[in-house]
Structure formats: C-alpha cells, structure tokens
Amino acid sequence: MIAAAAHETVRTVDAGSYAVHIGRGLRRDFATHIVAATRAHRYAVVSDANVAPLFADALVAELEGHALASLHVIGAGEEHKTRDTWLRVTDELLALGCGRDTTVVALGGGVVGDLAGFVASTYMRGIPVVQIPTSLLAMIDASVGGKTGVDTAMGKNLVGTFHPPAAVLADVEMLSSLPIAHRRAGLAEAIKHGVIADRSYFTAIDHALSALIEGDPDVTLDVVARSVELKAEVVRSDMREGGRRKTLNFGHTLGHAIEQVSGYSLLHGECVAIGMVLEARLAERLGIAEDGTARVIEAVLARAALPIERPKALDAGAVLGATHRDKKSRAGVVEYALPTRIGAMDECGGAWSVAVGDEHVREVLR
Numbered sequence: 001m002i003a004a005a006a007h008e009t010v011r012t013v014d015a016g017s018y019a020v021h022i023g024r025g026l027r028r029d030f031a032t033h034i035v036a037a038t039r040a041h042r043y044a045v046v047s048d049a050n051v052a053p054l055f056a057d058a059l060v061a062e063l064e065g066h067a068l069a070s071l072h073v074i075g076a077g078e079e080h081k082t083r084d085t086w087l088r089v090t091d092e093l094l095a096l097g098c099g100r101d102t103t104v105v106a107l108g109g110g111v112v113g114d115l116a117g118f119v120a121s122t123y124m125r126g127i128p129v130v131q132i133p134t135s136l137l138a139m140i141d142a143s144v145g146g147k148t149g150v151d152t153a154m155g156k157n158l159v160g161t162f163h164p165p166a167a168v169l170a171d172v173e174m175l176s177s178l179p180i181a182h183r184r185a186g187l188a189e190a191i192k193h194g195v196i197a198d199r200s201y202f203t204a205i206d207h208a209l210s211a212l213i214e215g216d217p218d219v220t221l222d223v224v225a226r227s228v229e230l231k232a233e234v235v236r237s238d239m240r241e242g243g244r245r246k247t248l249n250f251g252h253t254l255g256h257a258i259e260q261v262s263g264y265s266l267l268h269g270e271c272v273a274i275g276m277v278l279e280a281r282l283a284e285r286l287g288i289a290e291d292g293t294a295r296v297i298e299a300v301l302a303r304a305a306l307p308i309e310r311p312k313a314l315d316a317g318a319v320l321g322a323t324h325r326d327k328k329s330r331a332g333v334v335e336y337a338l339p340t341r342i343g344a345m346d347e348c349g350g351a352w353s354v355a356v357g358d359e360h361v362r363e364v365l366r
Contacts, residue, residue, distance in 0.1 A: 109135035117148030121163030136186025185269025199343030251276035257322035
C-alpha cells in the first residue's frame with residue numbers, strides 16, 4: 001500500500017530551480033509561500049469560473065496584505081485555453097499597468113495552469129508564475145515541469161513555451177470539491193508515471209485505487225508526492241524535451257488526438273488512459289514491449305473505471321490524421337515514446353522515441 005511512515009503536514013520536492021510543496025491545509029499559508037518564492041509589486045491571480053468562487057477571494061485577500069492583487073477569471077474547460085483568452089488576460093494586465101514586477105498566480109486545473117503560465121512567459125518577455133493546482137491531474141503532472149501553452153484548431157498545445165514556475169503549491173484537501181470523474185481522470189497520469197519509471201509505484205497505485213477514488217487525503221498526498229518526485233527527476237535531466245523527457249508523452253500522442261477529435265468532450269485523463277492502452281499495444285506489435293504489457297495496463301485502468309478503448313463514434317482515420325499535427329511529428333512521421341515493460345521505457349539509442357509508420361498505428365486503432 002502507499003503510505004508514509006508518519007504523515008507530514010507538508011512534503012517538499014526539489015524540482016531543480018523551484019520547490020513543489022504538497023500538503024493538507026497548505027492553502028492557509030499560500031500567501032506566505034508565494035511571497036517567499038517571488039516578491040512582487042502586484043500579484044495577478046488567474047482562475048476559472050468553477051474554481052474562482054471556491055478559493056479565489058480568500059487568496060486575493062491574503063495577497064493584498066503583501067502587495068496589490070487582482071483577479072482574472074476565464075471560462076472553465078479546454079475550449080477556453082485559446083489565444084483569444086491569452087489575449088484577454090494579457091490586455092487586462094496591461095490595462096492595470098502591471099509591470100515586470102508582477103507575478104502571475106495560476107489557481108486552477110491544467111487549463112488554468114497552461115494558460116496562466118503562457119501569459120506569464122510572454123508578458124513583457126517573461127514574469128514569474130506560481131502554480132496552485134486544484135485538480136488531481138494538475139497536482140500530479142500538469143503544474144510541474146514548466147510547459148505552458150494554448151490550443152489551436154489544429155491541435156493541443158501547439159503554441160506555447162517552456163517557463164518553469166517560481167513555486168508549486170498543492171493542497172490535497174482542495175480536491176474534496178473535485179467530481180469523482182475528474183479524480184479518476186487524474187489517476188491516469190499517476191498510472192502513467194508508474195509505467196514509465198517505477199513498477200512498484202504502479203502496483204501500489206493499483207492496491208490503493210479505492211482510497212484514491214474516495215479521496216483519502218493521506219493516501220492522495222503520498223501519490224501526488226511520489227508522482228511529482230518521478231516527474232521532477234525526469235524534467236531536471238531534460239528541461240526542453242530533447243531526450244528522456246519524451247517518456248512523459250507515453251499515452252499522449254494518441255490520447256491528444258482522441259481528445260481533439262472528440263471535440264474535448266472527453267476528459268484529458270480519460271484520453272490518456274485510452275492512449276496508454278493503444279500505445280502499449282503498439283509497442284508489443286513492434287516487438288518493443290514484453291508480451292502482456294498492454295493487458296496489465298488495461299486491467300489497472302479498468303479497475304480505476306477509466307476508458308480503455310477508442311470510442312467507436314470517433315473515426316479512426318480522423319484520429320490517425322490528428323497525430324500528424326502533433327508536436328512529435330518529424331518529417332511527416334509521428335514519433336512515439338513506448339514502454340519495454342512496466343516501469344521501463346525504450347531508450348531508442350538515447351532518442352527516447354521511435355518513428356512509427358501509419359500502418360502500425362492504423363492496426364491498433366481498429
């Protein structure tokens with residue numbers, strides 16, 4: 001089982017140039033941590049229409065005890081992670097007279113984190129951002145690593161930057177407001193971390209699924225902390241995704257394609273779950289993964305009540321076409337990061353990804 005010998009109130013993970021603080025009740029000290037990480041003349045809190053009513057007013061009030069503070073609310077959902085939203089928030093900062101002594105605070109899930117991070121990375125050629133993830137998926141994965149960006153009609157995250165945060169602050173008690181479907185979706189990224197880097201962690205998640213889905217805060221804290229440790233280790237060695245960081249894309253090439261073709265009607269984690277099964281089958285088909293690897297992944301995802309097959313309503317040809325608009329496409333051929341077994345990825349001679357012809361992908365999509 002996943003369990004710490006004695007649960008600390010706050011766990012801190014070194015992510016290189018910044019720290020990730022994970023705890024229970026950490027929200028009561030958000031302002032203190034933010035000011036310690038980056039002193040600013042103004043703090044611009046970016047949140048969405050779902051999260052802001054729950055947590056934004058208290059955070060802005062706390063920050064006003066240290067500096068000027070403002071709140072910028074965007075629509076909730078992937079459909080709002082666009083250049084138009086980036087433009088609106090940027091214009092709001094300009095209208096307020098925000099200078100380079102401003103810090104952006106991203107309060108929300110992955111959409112808010114990506115969008116607010118992109119605003120910070122481009123505003124006056126770059127100002128600090130502090131990430132406060134409020135979804136399990138964002139705590140486990142999206143808030144760590146410094147990837148920012150927006151979606152376009154052609155695909156997800158095709159316009160963006162690498163912009164590491166000044167700090168990440170995750171309070172697992174904030175997940176109590178999270179719908180159970182979103183909690184399950186967040187687990188897909190934790191399962192992915194187990195597949196790519198830690199077999200024992202993969203097994204421990206499987207054993208702890210009930211507690212995680214029910215939202216047990218201590219078990220959740222342990223899972224978030226271990227996932228952050230695994231991701232931070234990878235990112236520290238390869239900030240700009242030239243090598244080992246590509247392994248974090250496992251399940252995402254086909255997952256992103258399914259997400260786009262679905263019109264974002266499926267949750268990101270649900271699409272990653274489907275993508276992991278399909279890409280593990282692809283790895284077995286190519287002789288890269290041990291036989292049965294896909295079945296093991298599929299079984300754990302099914303026990304988490306996550307989808308494991310491409311919805312039949314989504315045309316396989318459209319999904320295949322969407323992969324070619326992915327950032328991992330090179331010279332018209334799509335590259336995939338593929339496992340060799342649970343807990344290990346194919347190094348591909350140091351490239352950490354392999355070009356795969358459409359005929360193989362088409363077979364696993366059938």
